[in-house]
Amino acid sequence: MNKIILKAQLLYGDMGKSEKKVADWLISHPGDNLPMSISELAELCESSESTIVRFARRLGFSGYAELKISVAGEQEKKVVLPTIDENDSCFEILGKICNDAYLSFERTKRTIAPENIAAAANLIAGARKTVLIGLGSSASVAQDAANKFLRAGYEAYSYGDTHMQMIATSRMKEGDVLVGVSQSGASKDIVEAMRFAKSRGISTICITGTDRSPIMKQSDIVLLTDTEETKHSSLALSSHLSRLVVIDSLCYYLVYRNEANRGDFENENQNSLKSKRVNDANE
Amino acid sequence: MNKIILKAQLLYGDMGKSEKKVADWLISHPGDNLPMSISELAELCESSESTIVRFARRLGFSGYAELKISVAGEQEKKVVLPTIDENDSCFEILGKICNDAYLSFERTKRTIAPENIAAAANLIAGARKTVLIGLGSSASVAQDAANKFLRAGYEAYSYGDTHMQMIATSRMKEGDVLVGVSQSGASKDIVEAMRFAKSRGISTICITGTDRSPIMKQSDIVLLTDTEETKHSSLALSSHLSRLVVIDSLCYYLVYRNEANRGDFENENQNSLKSKRVNDANE
DNA sequence: AGAAAAATGAAAATATTTTTCATTATGAAA
DNA sequence: TTTCATAATGAAAAATATTTTCATTTTTCT
Numbered sequence: 001m002n003k004i005i006l007k008a009q010l011l012y013g014d015m016g017k018s019e020k021k022v023a024d025w026l027i028s029h030p031g032d033n034l035p036m037s038i039s040e041l042a043e044l045c046e047s048s049e050s051t052i053v054r055f056a057r058r059l060g061f062s063g064y065a066e067l068k069i070s071v072a073g074e075q076e077k078k079v080v081l082p083t084i085d086e087n088d089s090c091f092e093i094l095g096k097i098c099n100d101a102y103l104s105f106e107r108t109k110r111t112i113a114p115e116n117i118a119a120a121a122n123l124i125a126g127a128r129k130t131v132l133i134g135l136g137s138s139a140s141v142a143q144d145a146a147n148k149f150l151r152a153g154y155e156a157y158s159y160g161d162t163h164m165q166m167i168a169t170s171r172m173k174e175g176d177v178l179v180g181v182s183q184s185g186a187s188k189d190i191v192e193a194m195r196f197a198k199s200r201g202i203s204t205i206c207i208t209g210t211d212r213s214p215i216m217k218q219s220d221i222v223l224l225t226d227t228e229e230t231k232h233s234s235l236a237l238s239s240h241l242s243r244l245v246v247i248d249s250l251c252y253y254l255v256y257r258n259e260a261n262r263g264d265f266e267n268e269n270q271n272s273l274k275s276k277r278v279n280d281a282n283e
Numbered sequence: 284m285n286k287i288i289l290k291a292q293l294l295y296g297d298m299g300k301s302e303k304k305v306a307d308w309l310i311s312h313p314g315d316n317l318p319m320s321i322s323e324l325a326e327l328c329e330s331s332e333s334t335i336v337r338f339a340r341r342l343g344f345s346g347y348a349e350l351k352i353s354v355a356g357e358q359e360k361k362v363v364l365p366t367i368d369e370n371d372s373c374f375e376i377l378g379k380i381c382n383d384a385y386l387s388f389e390r391t392k393r394t395i396a397p398e399n400i401a402a403a404a405n406l407i408a409g410a411r412k413t414v415l416i417g418l419g420s421s422a423s424v425a426q427d428a429a430n431k432f433l434r435a436g437y438e439a440y441s442y443g444d445t446h447m448q449m450i451a452t453s454r455m456k457e458g459d460v461l462v463g464v465s466q467s468g469a470s471k472d473i474v475e476a477m478r479f480a481k482s483r484g485i486s487t488i489c490i491t492g493t494d495r496s497p498i499m500k501q502s503d504i505v506l507l508t509d510t511e512e513t514k515h516s517s518l519a520l521s522s523h524l525s526r527l528v529v530i531d532s533l534c535y536y537l538v539y540r541n542e543a544n545r546g547d548f549e550n551e552n553q554n555s556l557k558s559k560r561v562n563d564a565n566e
Numbered sequence: 567a568g569a570a571a572a573a574t575g576a577a578a579a580t581a582t583t584t585t586t587c588a589t590t591a592t593g594a595a596a
Numbered sequence: 597t598t599t600c601a602t603a604a605t606g607a608a609a610a611a612t613a614t615t616t617t618c619a620t621t622t623t624t625c626t
Contacts, residue, residue: 016604017591036348037582048606053584064583065319065613073355086539090404091397094532098388101528105381114374121373140427144523147420240427241524245384249377256371299573300622320613331575336615347614348582 127177132158134181185213194218410460415441417464468496477501
């Protein structure tokens, strides 16, 4: 885990009384960054500057400066929980949400299986038609995905209400793909539609943030995004963004995969929207 | 990902000639640890100590010492320039998109006016009803916003097709707020609806990624998000995410502002959705 | 071209780290 | 218990490193 602490413990026996105090402090503050200066640390350890230098040398560093930098390097990516409180300004909240999103992306990169995302992309690429379903905030993820896939040149549709979802599912056939989006992985109607599709030989993909959730049992391919629920509230803002970046990467992959599309992709869509614009500003 | 290099790239435009030399060195030595002293680095960059301190401060550090430690902390994570090419795997694309999103968030924080976002939140908080409109990918942003505002306890509705948008706008009255979402800021139908609303004394807010765009003229409050279009394609993925984090921060602010709501907010929504779940998994 | 503003680097001022060295503690042998 | 050799320690000096200041240069705008 932390090489420096390990080494300190290893060499603990060789140290003098005062040097041990330095080691003790370090060992009992594994997460902390070293206080700015050697003098500060000396005071905290009830020791002296020279002792700290000796301690650093014992661990194999050229001096305190090097030890300090090395400690920073060993630091586990400290998870700064962007806890929002009632006195934050709207702008401060924006900053915290951006932070939160960034952490959520990092978690997603760790959680998602690279081979599954590739498999999902290839499945969609080869499908006759792709239908995406979700409810609540997952509905807008599904809608966003359908919108992008369509623009990328693939037949994709999304449905946000349960009736349409069932109707659309019942009209699908083999060779189609159903993508179910659900953070909880437990929305009754979505799981039901997935089960129905699967029983009829339709390929199923789920995008969910909950491991071992019901929807996973009904899915051929599972895309597991950031599973860490933020403590803020049920809005679950960042995990929502994580699901979108997964969609975005599928979409990019599809664009680049489709030789025919790639060239014209940009211009074609630009032109098809042009008449909807007040002027030539680009979307 | 190396946040420091990304930040250096982000702020590159603001730098003077000499500061850019420091940034260049850093960017072209992504893996390296910083040479021991500021003087050494000054020589390597053909710059001066003071310039390096200024550079460090620009990136948000207290000085060179802090930058040096932070660089050590970032080490080991390699920089991926978010340029997607055809040989990338789906997973690599995911990483690049996350990077891109992060940059986009940073740009948004710089572009958006803190006082405007606060004003927008307060306007919505005091409104009788809020209507959100957008087309294409902006439609799903609007839908997402309406969904969240509603859950936060405010009357909010979104419409994704132009007919409904016009009907809804014509039924609004003073005391209501119309929020127009458009990346280009030039979608005919949206601008038209905004103009109509404004002429009837309805407050208007726009969320756009294009400065000096037509929609801004029809808006009482302008929320300008990331204006830098990514070069990838017209999908404009990251700017889409930026608009969402702006929505999210408005939403959080509204939740915390509303004394009455805050307490029950989480539980209430949890419960109202419970019957829709297969089991007790939390959304 | 000329004035105002911004950027820059040399050098002074601080701050930090390292070294030196006198003092104190430790422990083995008498 | 005392003595002496050795190791450990910390105060202060010396060496380095960083930050600030400010005069000079460069850029920008008129």
